[in-house]
Amino acid sequence: MTGVGADPLAWLAEVADRRRAEGLRRSLRARPPVGAEVDLASNDYLGLSQHPDVIEGGVTALRTWGAGSTGSRLVTGNTELHEAFERELAGFVGAASALVFSSGYTANLGAVVALSGPGSLVVSDALTHASLVDACRLSRARVVVTGHNDVGAVEAALAARDEDRAVVVTDSVFSADGTLAPIRALHDVCRRHGALLLVDEAHGLGVRGDGGRGLLHEVGLAGAPDVVMTTTLSKALGSQGGVVLAPTAVREHLIDAARPFIFDTGLAPAAVGAALAALEVLQAEPGRAQRVLDRAADLAAMCGVAETPPSAVVSVILGEPEVAVAATAACLERGVRVGCFRPPTVPAGTSRLRLTARASLTDDEMAQARQAFTEVLAPT
Structure with a gap:
């Protein structure tokens, strides 16, 4: 039944039944x-x-700065701890600068959308993480999705473009199967065609590269002026939050233009303190x-x-x-x-x-x- 008085959520039962029949119904389980x-x-x-040092890092930050960040980073949510962590992580991975977001998801949304937009092209690997997929959809750019790790298709998309600006986005380590992206080949293509390369190192940081510095560092692209790295603090660093690591001009642009940074509450100090302590453990071990x-x-x-x-x-x-x-x-x-x-x-x-x-x-x-x-x- 439709019209006045109809249940606006009646369709959910049908969707749930279909998911159940296909074996795709999900549920929460408390561990x-x-x-x-x-x-x-x-x-x-x-x-x-x-790790006891990581827990202590979070507890110390909690006692020093309080339970919440109390506002966006542009208002009251920025602390000396946030900036100290940004400097430490940027130095570790070889980037010029870093900017902390509330999650890896929002870091990807903020970076992709702010660095593309109408009149630009975004080229995305078919198996990129959902956060990058959503970022492409929100970018209002023309989006071309290429086959998984198909460098030739990326080059064809860039060569055929009419747009002045282009961004190629990929995971460094793909989360479902753990395979690596051909980062060096992608960068060569981007450089030939004047495109920016954005690499999500969520599953690379702490695992790949010298001492866990990531796949970009491993292939010699750490700090490259036409490369942006995003990552999360919720995997190898055992905490929570996200970061964009990039040339200083990109960091300054994101502070001005990245809506998930401007309008979201800053990452809680306890998460920052724990991540900083985890980074220190990784550097020591x-x-x-x-x-x-x-x-x-x-x-x-x-x-x-x-x-x-x-x-x-x-x-x-x-x-x-x-x-x-x-x-x-x-x-x-x-x-x-x-x-x-x-x-x-x-x-x-x-x-x-x-x-x-x-x-x-x-x-x-x-x-x-x-x-x-x-x-x-x-x-x-």
């Missing part, structure tokens, strides 16, 4: 305290979210980055994944959503928590277990995981 299960689902790659990759290789071997993972992410493709959901539940019954990726996060027919390695995984935890995967993934 137990840390230590109750083997965690192979979180993005706490360096195992720093529970650079071997954590390699240990993540070593553990990822071990997990891949356990699950029969042929290729050695180039990141913390191990993707075990099982096919249909119901199969992946059932395997996820079976692992949890055995005390091992794993991720479950289904459409639309991944293409139809490629639902999977998404395992994430941590530098802090113990030998006993790895043995428990091996036993679980042997039972759950055994051929039937």
